[in-house]
Amino acid sequence: MAKTATSINQTVIETRHYLHQHPEVSDHEFETTKYITKRLEILGYRIITPKGLNTGVIAEIGSGHPVIALRSDIDALPIQETTGLSFASENKGVMHACGHDFHMASLLGAAELLADEQDSLKGTIRLVFQPAEETHVGAQEVVHAGGVNGIDAIFGFHNKPDLKAGDIGLLPGGLMAAVDQFTVTFTGVGTHAAMPQFGKDPIIALTSTVNALQTIVSRNEDPQKTAVVSVTHIDGGNTWNVLPEKAWFEGTVRTFDHDARAVAKKQFIEIVNGQAASFGVTANIEWVEGPDVVNNDAKLTKIVEDETQKHLNLVRPQPSNAGEDFAFFSQRIPSVFAFVGSNGNSDWHHSDLKLDDNGLAPAVNWYYYVAKRLLSEL
Ligand SMILES: [Zn+2]
Ligand SMILES: [Zn+2]
Known part of the structure; x- marks a missing residue:
């Protein structure tokens, strides 16, 4: 049988x-x-x-x-x-x-x-x-x-x-979605927390950037398309009275077509570099392309x-x-x-x-x- x-x-x-x-x-x-x-x-x-x-x-x-x-x-x-x-x-x-x-x-x-x-x-x-x-x-x-x-x-x-x-x-x-992974390091000038005017604060650049990145989905992507931008891990400084030299974050982007994927990456880079420039710090972006859709x-x-x-x-x-x-x-x-x-x-x-x-x-x-x-x- x-x-x-x-x-x-x-x-x-x-x-x-x-x-x-x-x-x-x-x-x-x-x-x-x-x-x-x-x-x-x-x-x-x-x-x-x-x-x-x-x-x-x-x-x-x-x-x-x-x-x-x-x-x-x-x-x-x-x-x-x-x-x-x-x-x-x-x-x-x-x-x-x-x-x-x-x-x-x-x-x-x-x-x-x-x-x-x-x-x-x-x-x-x-x-x-x-x-x-x-x-x-x-x-x-x-x-x-x-x-x-x-x-x-x-x-x-x-x-x-x-x-x-x-x-x-x-x-x-x-x-299933296309997966991109990013890591960003902001480098400024460390200083005493009480004298911020002598430094360039990477933490304020980071927090502002993390918020601004949320506009990729709401203001840049086609509303008929699906995209996700998630910052999942941040790190910067190690005590209460020192502004650090560096601050760092990582996360992921998920999209379902090549246009949405390209828009997310382009806008991400513009926002990070623009924010960095506005706070007088430098940004180093690592972008890792994972699997496509x-x-x-x-x-x-x-x-x-x-x-x-x-x-x-x-x-x-x-x-x-x-x-x-x-x-x-x-x-x-x-x-x-x-x-x-x-x-x-x-x-x-x-x-x-x-x-x-x-x-x-x-x-x-x-x-x-x-x-x-x-x-x-x-
Ligand atoms: Zn698995
Ligand atoms: Zn599996």
């Missing part, structure tokens, strides 16, 4: 629990890599992980065109787990608090169903188990190593704790939505202001990224996050049905 998501469900659940017990942080997923490789070899996959990739697994089954890639991330976070689960992390200070164990188990489940039909597959299925999603470098590592060369489409998902188990959230266009290809999303609603509960999700380094794939290759319900008790990156195993079978089915549909359609 042909295998189904139901018939292999127990194995998928046990796989997730095993992986949950053995989390590894970004770019150090050595045991996870060995485990996935072994499981895929047993299923008959060709392991084609490029030499340039220290962790992560790329594998194929089937032959010829099209080549459809299915992606899961594999890394965990430096968080001490507090769930009290029977299968809680055995690695102190490391936890699958983003549910990448859920993703891996689902993709291994789909891999098993697809391997079961390998003789009748019309084209090639490539599995991309990518490292280091949390540090936003893993997808680039895969791209640079050649791990996605020659593929026609790539799709993947992130579990979503606020969606019910069984829900599959899809929409065309931006699903996770952008779902309109044509492909239509096909994936059509297939999804034949088998599963399709829902229209809210886009998330979180970032995802799947964007490094979606900026190059036609792609679709979904949210899969995991019915969690809290949210991503929380030490008490527990996900619902009932979400696994729908996730397995989603990978499986979409893979087959794309093989027949592209």
